[in-house]
Structure formats: structure tokens, C-alpha cells
Amino acid sequence: MTVPYFTLQWRGDAATGALWLIDQTKLPEAYEELCCTTAEIVFEAIRSLRVRGAPAIGVAAAYGVLTGTQALRSSPPDLFRQKLRSVAEYLASSRPTAVNLFWALDRMTGFADRQPSSLTSAELHDRLLVEAKAIDDEDKAMCLAIGHHGSLLLEDGMSVLTHCNAGGLATAGDGTALSVIFAAVRAGKKIHVFADETRPLLQGARLTAWELMKRQIPVTVICDNMAAQVMKEGRVHCVVTGADRIAANGDAANKIGTYGVAVLAKYHGVPFYVAAPSSTFDLSLADGSGIPIEQRKDEEIAESFGKRTVPRGVSVYNPAFDVTPASLIDALITEKGVVRNPTKESVAKHFV
Secondary structure, three states: OOOOOOOEEEEOOOOOOEEEEEOOOOOOOOOOEEEEOOHHHHHHHHHOOOOOOHHHHHHHHHHHHHHHHHHHOOOOHHHHHHHHHHHHHHHHOOOOOOHHHHHHHHHHHHHHHHOOOOOOHHHHHHHHHHHHHHHHHHHHHHHHHHHHHHHOOOOOOOEEEEOOOOOHHHOOOOOOHHHHHHHHHHOOOOOEEEEEOOOOOOHHHHHHHHHHHHOOOOEEEEOHHHHHHHHHOOOOOEEEEOOOEEEOOOOEEEEOOHHHHHHHHHHHOOOEEEEOOHHHEEOOOOOHHHOOOOEOOOHHHHOHHHOOOOOOOOOOOOEOEEEEOHHHOOEEEEOOEEEEOOOHHHHHHHOO
């Protein structure tokens, strides 16, 4: 199965190259690439959801460190390292929930700290590009592994419900939730997908449906409030979503509405799976109550896609994520394998 698009990539060398990514706010009507030559452009791309999905945000941030320090290749090493840390702190403030963002930035700064002090700024900058590309390549490999493990849970002829977008557009590779579907299809299984539209920004309708169509996988878009009826009719055989942060006990934060889908799945006896790489786990948090929930602008609901649908003066509440308790999750799918009925103990054992 040939992938007919890319999500993000570094083009060129460390000295003159740049991060290129799909502007996902333009999909599905237009396919436009954005060239990110500064940390400020990368920050805006993350904040405005031009690039989104926890793994993709992490990879973009790693390359963002390169763009933010590119102009200092001839500067004294101490100044370069100081700027590197400030760029990482700046990029870390772009979004609060996706832990991959902080993981990737910590990895880049930690890598720099371990390099010899005798290196010139240019030499260190060159090595940082190698590290960022390693993060990129590892994400691609993790997506393939997640897909392999998860595909074993799917049977020929299944219909799978997804929420939001956790495909190639959310990662550097094949995605997390959608990688499970892609791998199953590559194995010869016939899979049909129901894609929740995912209010208020319609990532399911705009992005998931676009990806599946590009790969010629049958997909039906439904409104979020149709999920219960579709399950009741027996049309959904399992649910697979991604995650932006997973606590030590298996509680998983994902796009707002995921928690509701999990409750519906439990009631209707539909297996609920969460697919995510190891970098999405935050084992410093005992449970999901400590996961920060991003609050986004009122306009995303009140003036969705340019048309006002809420009377002026009416208050709007717009959390971007919710947390699904581990008790509602039948399995976590990672590049290491499958954790069934996740608990603190089983998650810890999975990462030994």
C-alpha cells in the first residue's frame, strides 16, 4: 500500500534546511505544504493545529529546535547552548496536553547536554539534526509495530469506529489507531471504518476520512451523537482511538468526546482499544486526574469554520481533551505489544 502523502519532513542539511509539513487546517479541500524556517513558525503551526497529533507534534518540535538555533551556528558554543534551551522552553509552551511534545524536547536538550563541550556550535547543530531524524525514524518504526500488534485484534469483515484523527497525519509514519487498520488491510482483511466527525474542528470528517479515502479503505462519516445508535444497530465491532497522554494506571487522554465513546462502547459490549507509542505514556502521573486539559478559544465552537452558530454574549466551554478511565479500556496497543485490561501493575510490567 503506497502512502500518497507525507505529514512532515526535514529537507536539506542542518545549515540551510527547513521543516516542511502539510497544513492540516486546509484539508480536505486543499493540499498545501508549509515551510517552517523559524521556531516561531513551528510554534504557530503546533498551536493552530496546522500540525497535530501527539507523535507528530513531538517530531515537529524536535525539528523546531533546529530551526530555532540555525542562525547561531557561528556563535560561541555557550551562547548556542543557552539559546537551544530557551528555544525548547518556548516550543514546550505551544500546547499543554500532548506529552510527546515535552518528551521530544527533553530528548533534544538532553542529547545536547551529553555532547562534548569542545564541539563548535555548527558541529553540535549538525548532531542535533541527526538526533531529530532519529526521533522521526523511530516514530515511523513504532507506528508499524503498533499496527502489527493491533491488527491481530481485528478480524476480516469488521467495522471499526474511530474518533478524531490518529493516522499518518498525526505521526511521522502510519499513525497509531489508523496504523492498526492499515496493517489489517495489508494482511488481506476487509475492514470498514466509521469515522466520528469529531466536533468542534471535525478532525474525523476532514482528516481521517481523507486518509482512508487516499488509501482506498471504505469509510463512513457519522456525527458524534450518532455513535450510540450505530453501536445499538450492531454496526460497530470495535473502537480504536489514539491518545495524547496515558497515565501510569492506563487512564488515557484523547480528543474531547473519546470518553463518551468509551462509555457507549462499554454499555453496548463493544471492545474499546487505545493505540499509542511508549512516548505517549507519562508514568510520573499515577492516574488521569493529573493530566492537564487544554482549553481552546471560544471561537472554535461559536464561529466554527467562519459561520457564527452561537448567539453573541453566550458563554462557551471548550476543553480540547477528556480522559478515559482505564476501566473502560479493553486494551492498550503499543509498539511493544498489547496490554489487556490495563492497570498500574500491567502497564509497569509492559515497560520493564
